[in-house]
Amino acid sequence: MINIKKFTFNPVGVNAYVLWDEVKEAVVIDPACSNRSEEAVLSRFVEEQGLNVVQLLNTHGHFDHLMGNSFAETKWGLKCRIHPGDLPMVSQAKQHAMFFGISMANPAEAVALVPGEEITFGRSVLKFIHVPGHSAGGVAYYSEADHLLVVGDILFEGSVGRTDLPGGNHAQLISGIKEKLMVLADGVRVYPGHGGDTTIGRERRSNPFLQ
Numbered sequence: 219m220i221n222i223k224k225f226t227f228n229p230v231g232v233n234a235y236v237l238w239d240e241v242k243e244a245v246v247i248d249p250a251c252s253n254r255s256e257e258a259v260l261s262r263f264v265e266e267q268g269l270n271v272v273q274l275l276n277t278h279g280h281f282d283h284l285m286g287n288s289f290a291e292t293k294w295g296l297k298c299r300i301h302p303g304d305l306p307m308v309s310q311a312k313q314h315a316m317f318f319g320i321s322m323a324n325p326a327e328a329v330a331l332v333p334g335e336e337i338t339f340g341r342s343v344l345k346f347i348h349v350p351g352h353s354a355g356g357v358a359y360y361s362e363a364d365h366l367l368v369v370g371d372i373l374f375e376g377s378v379g380r381t382d383l384p385g386g387n388h389a390q391l392i393s394g395i396k397e398k399l400m401v402l403a404d405g406v407r408v409y410p411g412h413g414g415d416t417t418i419g420r421e422r423r424s425n426p427f428l429q
């Protein structure tokens with residue numbers, strides 16, 4: 219069974235998630251830490267739980283979600299994985315951040331996820347579901363067995379991702395959410411890239427962007 223721990227890091231308030239199971243292998247999704255104290259919080263948690271990090275994953279290529287990539291790569295000796303559609307954004311992160319008045323170095327190169335790939339850790343499996351529209355290569359990581367979905371900025375509690383940035387397309391985002399995410403079971407717990415968590419059932423019933 220997957221355990222999930224959320225941290226909120228960096229000036230933009232990105233949710234970083236650590237997922238692990240009884241085998242104590244872990245994946246970190248959007249590490250996102252932007253200074254020494256946030257880095258210490260994340261690495262201390264992993265050490266205290268006795269976890270072995272086996273994959274680093276990004277939900278998409280916006281700079282705020284990439285802010286912890288370099289630290290995580292150095293710390294755990296792994297390349298971050300990202301959908302090929304957002305791979306070009308990794309080398310543009312510094313410029314993208316500057317546009318928002320935030321300074322960061324470009325993260326180290328990421329490695330593309332392979333279509334149909336399953337991400338395994340311990341006894342657990344994550345699939346990725348590609349939902350473009352917030353960015354070209356946005357993905358949600360889904361555990362069918364544990365009914366959880368780490369959704370990045372595709373979907374929020376009562377809202378959806380902004381679509382005014384390069385690669386954004388509102389109609390594409392809404393149709394992707396409806397066709398690929400709202401078909402999941404009501405009880406699937408949704409963990410967004412910002413703000414609180416929710417469920418598929420709750421968003422299907424009450425999210426004003428999906429009615």
Ligand SMILES: [Zn+2]
Nearest residue numbers: 278280352371
């Ligand atoms: Zn984003």
